[in-house]
Amino acid sequence: MITRVHRRGSRVGGLLRYLWGPGKAEEHANPHLVAAWDGAGSLADLEPNVTARGKRDIRALTALLEQPVRAGYRPPNKFVWHASMRLAPEDRHRTISDSTWAGMAVQMLTEVGVATTAADPGLRWIAMRHADDHVHIVATLVREDGRTNWMRNDYPRCVKATYHVARRYNLHRRIPPADRTAHRRPHPVEVSKARRTGRAQTPRDELRRRVRRAVAAAGSEEEFFTLLREAGVLVRLRRSSTNAQQITGYAVALPGARTAGGQPVYFGGGRLAPDMTLPKLRLRWGTPPPQPAAPSVGRSERVEAMRQAAKVATAAADDIRRAARTEPGRVQATAVAAADLLTSLAYAMEGDRRGPLHRAPEVFDRAARDLYGRVRRPTGRGQEMRAMSRLVALMGRISGDDDAMAALALVTDLARLADTVEQLRTAQQRLHQAEAARAAADALRLVAGGRQPAVTLPLTAVPASEPTVGGGRRAGRGR
Known part of the structure; x- marks a missing residue:
């Protein structure tokens, strides 16, 4: 189930006329109505009654919903709040009665703050149904006592409340509330421009x-900026306004991604x-342990590096299981290093x-990120773990059977570590x-099990959790 919050309006009658229309x-x-405010x-x-012409007379219901608005103190211009609760495709085979829909709507609206008891003079609202798989909710944002309920952050609150409704009523599709661990999505303008210029990904995703990659291989900001430049990335440093020697931030750009005027398009790290x-x-990064300045790189060294990393990954999974409840900060730092x-x-x-x-x-980058x-x-x-990450990066490309087998063993250990992180996040309700x-x-086991080759063509599909140029039109928030 998902709740969509529509744009606010100023005409209750027009919305009701559409909902009760064809x-x-x-x-x-x-x-027909399935629920309404307490005391209605x-x-x-x-x-609404059916007139002699066969149409609904929504004037009486409109007047009841607008009554607090007319009597309120400085009501907002757009006081009509409209949302819809819809079942997922896998739940639409279920026959849900009007009373069940009413219970689900009341639970969601109570958690959001729209529905209140008669003892609390809250908002006036209705829930109506004209299909098997969804209901519409209409509310006016002025309370019975004349105060305005601005319904700030209504969309994330509705998503969280709908998730609780889906759990209570044992629905199959449950959309968890947002945790702000996802990557920044490209703007639709970026997606369109990348498509026009023939790019497989947007510059934001590629950057x-x-x-x-540079963060994983670096141990300090100097090394980080060096690795970025070696990777062909344009780097612009932001310096303090009071101390020119102090670096306070950075921005990066791709050489081929430019504006119409020929200027590079820079993105700050937070973007x-x-x-x-x-x-x-x-x-x-903290204070990194000492690293060899120029290690000798050969096949035997790569094998040994992979084996060391596998031991550390196994120990890290054990640490996460042991310290999940007692030391959450330590567990979080270990997950990021993994x-x-x-x-x-x-x-x-x-x-x-x-x-x-x-x-x-x-995808694991999101699983490891803190809220x-x-x-x-x-x-x-x-x-x-970070020392092993830098060591693997310094070892270079896998080139033979021995180091490839050691690398696949490390892939298997990292898959077990990902399982441990999944159990951790599930216990945390994230x-x-x-x-x-x-x-x-799953992706690691595909490679470790030999069902997928380790190297494919350069142009590959990007996972669904990240936007792509081919299908990356950003979904609206329903506002």
């Missing part, structure tokens, strides 16, 4: 992947992902040719992240 394609069948009286008395700002990256190791491994095995292994870090872009201070286990961890584990 619809745009004669799709409205048997429109009988639904039969509220139901985020290159920056993530790529909520945890990619320079202050958060500094906190993420995302770095997975990123470095994907590029070691597939390079810039984006194969199926690249899907895993792209609201927060970054935890590094821990000993997290720093050990279900979007649990789903991302599950997708990462």
Whole structure:
């Protein structure tokens, strides 16, 4: 089930006339009320009567809904709040009665703050049904006592309340509330421009992947900026207005992505992902352990590096299971470091040719990210994981059977670690992240099981959790 919040309006009568009308394609069948505000009286008395011409007379219901608005103190211009609750396709085979729809609507509206008891002079609202799979809710945003309920942040509140309704009524499709761990989606203008210029991904998506790779391989901001420039990324540093020697932020651009005037299109780190700002990256790096300046790289060294990383990944999964309840900050730092190791491994095995292994870090990055872009201070286990991430990055591309087998063993261990993160996020009720961890584990097992080759053609599909140029029209919020 999902609730869509529509644009607010100023004409109650026009909306009611549409809802009780035939619809745009004669799709409205048997429109009738299923619930109304506490104290409204009988639904039969509220139901619009049928006139001699066969149309509904909605004047009485319109007057009742508008009454608090007319008597209110400085009511808003757009006081009509409209939402719809709709079943998912897999739930539409169920026969839901009017009383069940009324219960679901009342529960959702009570949690959001629209429905109140008669003792609390709240908003006037109705819930009407003209199809088997959805109901419409209409409310006026002035309370009985004359105060305005501005319904701020109504959409995320409705999503959260609808999720609770779906759980209570045992519906199959349950959309968890937003946790703000997703990547920043490209604007539709970016998607259209990328399509016109023949790009497989938008510059924002491509930059985020290159920056993530540099973050995983770097241990300090100097090394980070060096790796970005070596990857062909234009870097612009932002310096303090009081101390020119102090760097306070950065922005990146692709050389080929320019405006109509020929200027590069720069994106700040925070515009790529909520945890990619320079202050958060500094906190993420912390004080790195000493690293070899120029390690000797050979096949035996790659094998040993992969084996060391596999041991650390196994120990990290054990740490997450042990400390999930007692030390959540330590567990969070370990999960973020695991995302770095997975990123470095994907590029070691597939390079810039984006194969199926690249899907895993792209979705696991969300599973590992903390809520609201927060970054935890590094821990000993997290720093050990980051050291392995840098070591794998320094080892270069996998080139033989021995190091490929060791790398596949590491892939298997990382799949188990992703399973552990999925269990952690499920226990924390962070279900979007649990789903991302599950997708990462599935992608890793596809590669480790040999059902997918480690390298494919350069142009591959981007996972559904991230927008693409081919199907990346950004979904509206229903506002």
